[in-house]
Amino acid sequence: MSLAKQLSTLMIAAVLLGLGARVATHSDLPFWGHWEPIKLVAPPISIADDAMAKPDSAFAKSTSAYEVNLAATMVLHMKRNKSNIHFVDAREDTLYKAGHIPGAMNVSFDHIDKDGDKFLALPKDDLIVIYCDGGDCHLSHDLAEFALAQGYGRLAVFTGGWAEWSKETDLIETGSGAK
Amino acid sequence: MNRSLRQQIFTGLDWTFRLLLAGLFLYAAWPKLLDPTEFAKSITNYKVVLPVVGQDYVYLTAMFLPALEAVAAVCLFLPKFKRSAALVIAFLLALFIVLIFQAVMRGLNIDCGCFGNSEVSAALATKVGWNKIMENLAFLAAAIFVYLRACPPKPRYRL
Structure with a gap:
């Protein structure tokens, strides 16, 4: 030959395999045309914003997630009970048990098929602050993307993540924590 | 070194390189085939805008590139297709080298996206950089070796 x-x-053979994979994975993205991933970054909100005093107005419903720094996250943490704010740790269960932000629940994105229901139990109108390890960790962004697809519109991603939180604060909870 | 020993060494190298390349390409293709959307994200990270089509190619590439990787990997072990499979793999590796090189030159600090985004793959994948280029150059040399071995021998004419 x-x-x-x-x-x-x-x-x-490659075209057939590609088409087969498309059918098998139920992918509905276009073959051709402009495509780009969901943009997660809404304007970052910092402690300097006056609106932080009222998280309800600062984190209006959006089709993207807000990125928040450590200071803003700490304010949200203080206000979490009064303002219906939930903290979600997107890391592995073992890392979560070793230490997490007090009151945060664990929804490991790597086990979203198992933990997804736990996340979906959260009210869709509440503000949800998601974090993972920080740095190169993408689990918080992946979880935010999952949440956006499920119809959640008030999401904040704490980009500094656990690395920054554990370094800069003494607020640490260990064990199973919130379920 | 006598001819038969040299032949045995070359045959051994040929098998080793084929096993290595096939394993690598199959392992790289599998997670990307299962999740083309994630791979599409990796492609957009390279920020390559082509003339005329811009970035419209992203999803199509995300779907067919892993399929081509998988097919070429399997075909390395089909005698009739060995040569073309080695050629395709060499071409893909050359393409990856160019893409990574341009990303390094532009200072893009991105994951190579070589193995998709699965848990195990994420541990293997590294940022684009000179190490990745050197690694791909080594694989390219192996692919060229397999290709040359698969070429039909030139006829010898004797008077």
Whole structure:
């Protein structure tokens, strides 16, 4: 068989496999055209914003998640009971048990098929602050994306994550914590 | 070194390289085939805008590139397709080298996206950088070796 024939056969097999994978994964994204991932970044909200005094107005419903820094996260943490704010730790169960933000519940994005229901029990109108390890960790963003797809519109991603929180504060809870 | 020993060494190397390349490409293709959307994100991270089509190619590439990787990996072990599979793999590796090189030159601090975004794969995948380029150059050399071995021998004419 000539090289050209071999290459053609290989390409046809690849196209068929690609189409098969598309069907098997139920992907509904367009074959062609402009496509880009959901933009998660709404304008970052910092402690300097006056609106932080009232989280309800600062975190209006949006199709993207807000990114918050440590100071803003600490304010939200203080106000969590009065303002219906929930903290969600997107890391692995073992890391969560070793230490987490007090009051945070664990919804490991790596086990979202198992933990997803726990997240979906949260009211959709409440503000949900999600974090993971910080730095290169993308679990909080992945979880925020999952939540946006489920119809949640008030999401904040604490980008500094556990690394920054545990370094800068003494507010640490260990064990199973909130369920 | 006599001819038969050299032949045995070359055959051994050929098998080793094929096993290595096939394992690598199959392992890289599998998570990307299962989650083309995640791979599409990795492609957008490279911020490559092509003339005429812009970034419209992203999703199509995310779907067919892993399929091509998987098919080429399997075909390395089909005698009739070995040569073309090695050629495709060499071409893909050259393409990855160019993409990573441009990302390094532009100072993009991104994950290579080589193994999709699964848990185990995330541990293997590294940021784009010179290490990744050197690694791909080594694999490219292996693919070229397999390709050359698969080429039919030139006829020898004797008077």
